[in-house]
Amino acid sequence: MENLTESDARLIPGFGPGQGIISGQVVRFPLPVRVEMDEDLLNAEIGDENFFDQVSGWEPDNAAGARTANQDAISKIEAIAKRRAASGATPKRRVQPRKKR
Numbered sequence: 001m002e003n004l005t006e007s008d009a010r011l012i013p014g015f016g017p018g019q020g021i022i023s024g025q026v027v028r029f030p031l032p033v034r035v036e037m038d039e040d041l042l043n044a045e046i047g048d049e050n051f052f053d054q055v056s057g058w059e060p061d062n063a064a065g066a067r068t069a070n071q072d073a074i075s076k077i078e079a080i081a082k083r084r085a086a087s088g089a090t091p092k093r094r095v096q097p098r099k100k101r
Contacts, residue, residue, distance in 0.1 A: 004030050 004023045008030045012021070018037055023030040 004021065008021060008023075011032075018035045020033050020035070021030045022033055
């Protein structure tokens with residue numbers, strides 16, 4: 001985690017349920033937090049998951065086609081970038097017009 005000091009990290013094992021630290025670019029320094037659990041979210045099955053069984057029975061969902069199309073587009077862009085880098089070409093940059101004040 002960003003901005004987390006070693007002394008803050010040593011506190012983590014002693015946290016109780018709902019206690020944590022928020023750290024990162026959004027906050028200037030690590031913030032200790034306490035989150036109240038919503039009892040309606042409790043489920044008796046939580047903690048009994050068998051992830052190996054879930055993975056073995058996994059099938060793509062309806063959005064898998066969109067993910068594949070996105071990955072294909074990313075692969076094409078990466079291939080173009082590699083060709084340009086290999087040829088020594090520099091990427092073209094679009095110059096944004098200055099806003100009038």
